[in-house]
Amino acid sequence: MPILIRRLEQNDGLKTFDCGDHRLNDYLKRHAWANQQQNLVGVTYVAADQSHPKLVIGYYTLATSSIPRHALPGELTKDLPRYQNLPVALLARLAVDLRFQGSGLGKELLRHALENVLSLSKQIGCRYLIVDAYPTAVKWYEKYGFMPIGETSPGGTQPMFLDVRTLELALQ
Numbered sequence: 001m002p003i004l005i006r007r008l009e010q011n012d013g014l015k016t017f018d019c020g021d022h023r024l025n026d027y028l029k030r031h032a033w034a035n036q037q038q039n040l041v042g043v044t045y046v047a048a049d050q051s052h053p054k055l056v057i058g059y060y061t062l063a064t065s066s067i068p069r070h071a072l073p074g075e076l077t078k079d080l081p082r083y084q085n086l087p088v089a090l091l092a093r094l095a096v097d098l099r100f101q102g103s104g105l106g107k108e109l110l111r112h113a114l115e116n117v118l119s120l121s122k123q124i125g126c127r128y129l130i131v132d133a134y135p136t137a138v139k140w141y142e143k144y145g146f147m148p149i150g151e152t153s154p155g156g157t158q159p160m161f162l163d164v165r166t167l168e169l170a171l172q
């Protein structure tokens with residue numbers, strides 16, 4: 001199935017999207033457009049089958065953020081300037097419709113996100129990519145080199161990170 005991945009558009013077909021998690025469904029249907037167009041707090045990229053280009057079957061959202069230096073392993077940050085907070089890109093959401101899970105679409109979306117972050121890091125300081133992973137997705141992120149940071153958060157998610165300096169190599 002030839003897939004296209006592009007920025008969310010206002011008239012995209014979102015009604016039938018169901019990844020099995022109501023918070024991720026709800027974000028796409030109710031908040032993603034406003035956050036991208038009016039609030040400028042997150043840009044959403046959607047995946048569609050090229051033969052149904054308006055029907056969204058997966059998405060991810062990117063934003064910028066920062067992370068306290070002490071949250072990261074000391075051996076990784078020892079050669080960085082002594083800033084208290086380090087600039088990061090945040091993979092704020094990532095989800096694939098249940099009908100397409102397990103067919104490589106999540107991997108394609110993640111690859112697209114990594115390419116975006118690599119490109120961003122050449123224009124704006126951005127040393128890490130971070131994600132608050134659902135417990136069920138931790139192993140999935142680990143497959144792509146993300147590493148856990150500290151404890152699980154009160155909401156049950158596991159903060160994880162990937163060093164942008166390793167991305168160029170990983171994407172080859």
Ligand SMILES: CC(C)(COP(=O)(O)OP(=O)(O)OC[C@H]1O[C@@H](n2cnc3c(N)ncnc32)[C@H](O)[C@@H]1OP(=O)(O)O)[C@@H](O)C(=O)NCCC(=O)NCCS
Binds near residue numbers: 021096133140
């Ligand atoms: C997590 C999610 C985005 C993965 O997308 P996907 O399209 O199902 O995953 P893919 O088909 O691209 O998976 C690629 C590989 O990971 C494996 N995999 C899939 N889900 C996995 C999981 N939960 N844990 C470990 N490995 C997993 C696949 O078997 C495949 O392995 P292979 O390359 O060796 O064949 C998707 O399952 C999803 O939307 N889940 C619900 C929402 C969610 O949890 N989002 C993450 C929020 S942090």
